[in-house]
Amino acid sequence: MSYLVLARKWRPQTFEEVIGQLHVTRTLQNSLRNSCVAHALLFSGPRGTGKTSVARILAKALNCEYGPAPHPCNKCGICREITAGSSIDVQEIDGASNRGIDEIRQLRENIQFLPTRCRYRIYIIDEVHMLTKEAFNALLKTLEEPPSHVYFIFATTESEKIPATINSRCQHYEFRRLCTAELADHLSSIVRTEGMGLQQDAILLLAREAEGSVRDSLSLLDQVAAYGATSLKEACEVLGIVETQVLKELAIAILESDISKALKLIDDVYSFGGNIQKFITDLVFFFRNLVVLKNLELDSAVTLLDFSREDAKEFSPLVSKYSAHSLFQVLDALIKGQEAICRSTTPKLSLEMLVIRLCSIKEVVGIDDLLGKVDKLLSSVKIQEKNLSEGYAKEIKVAPAVNPVSVTQKKCSPGAWTDFVDSVKEQHPVLGSLLTCCKAIEIKNNGDLIQLKCRSGIQHDMLCEVDHQQSLRELTKKFFKRATDVVIEEIRDNVDTGAAGKTFSLRDELIQSPLVKEAVKVFHAQISDVRIFSNRGQEV
């Protein structure tokens, strides 16, 4: 007994049985009803979406003994002949193997003859884009004025390769790729009818893997049925597909920057013979689904996802934990890395490198969030008008280190400070000499706070530089074995109203301004440098 594969067994025989191409079938049926079917038709679209099937149904509809009718009877001799592919008047030609000018010349001669048994001669040329340029040219005249007893139906997966001169002489129908949900519904009904007992999540996997092609989905179903698989796990084994759970674990490892877990998962997939190129593609689509889930409500997202509703619900907490920008950033990097991995001679290594890089991506704060913070900042702070020319002392704090003290502390006294300055001179001569310039020292809060008074000028300015503050912080901590606040207080001469004095005053003014303070607080920032520019944009 010969076995008929599911794709042939379930090939649609009426327009109603064609799934997902209502825009094509309805138009054709209306044309049949009104007897205005074009004599040259071009069907384009992805493989396995029903182009040849619709061409055959149309051939039957035109030639049926009870037609032409929008519903071919499928019972009369002619319908049965066309279904069996034995009709002498309905010819299916493979464009890939009959692509030369000689074949087309032969065809042109044949169309002069009236049909033998049917009403019309119908030529279905599959993969028509494979015809040579000369062959297309030979067809032009025929397509412009085809005999009334002839119909041409061209089918192609690459409509962009059809010359414009041919395209414009045909009525063009575009077949669309089916969505996962449509394919899953179709497969479910076949599984029920065939009594296969395949579980719903496994059906969804097949629908996803078929990438919109009905024929591919049925071939996969054949494969799974031959193995006798019923569960998702078994289906994954047969088809060599990595389970969604593994993808989920890897996604979490990437988002949590868990490099060792991520590498272990990749190694497992590789050890079990998984195809790394396929795996990275699956990972890209997994993150794509997470991004969709992040941006849409669950109900509207489900139809766009390759997940079941249950999966979508399961992944919702994962998605809500991370910002849309973080998910998108990973997806973007994966898409960019995918091509390189697919071309790589060492795909596993390339994937590992990519994943390590992804693990080092930090949680990103979106521009929207930042702008929101800026708005909040601007609305919460009133910018006070200050008299910038007024001279007064300002303080710049050197932030204390936050580590708790765990070693014996050295008491800070004026004498100890002198020792400290001496030790600084040895380790950091520049800073040491700057500290020597300080006019006075006050120790407060039992040594937690040291106030240094320094005349305004270059020494004060240098002491306030970030590098020196950092060194001072480290050296005090090292010397006194404790975190100490060192405050540098500026002693200003009121008589000094030169440009330099004004700059220092402005600098302090800016650092102390409520807006800057609030900005530091909102962004958890540190002031590293203050630069002042004149109205003409020159630094002063």
Ligand SMILES: [Zn+2]
């Ligand atoms: Zn019929």
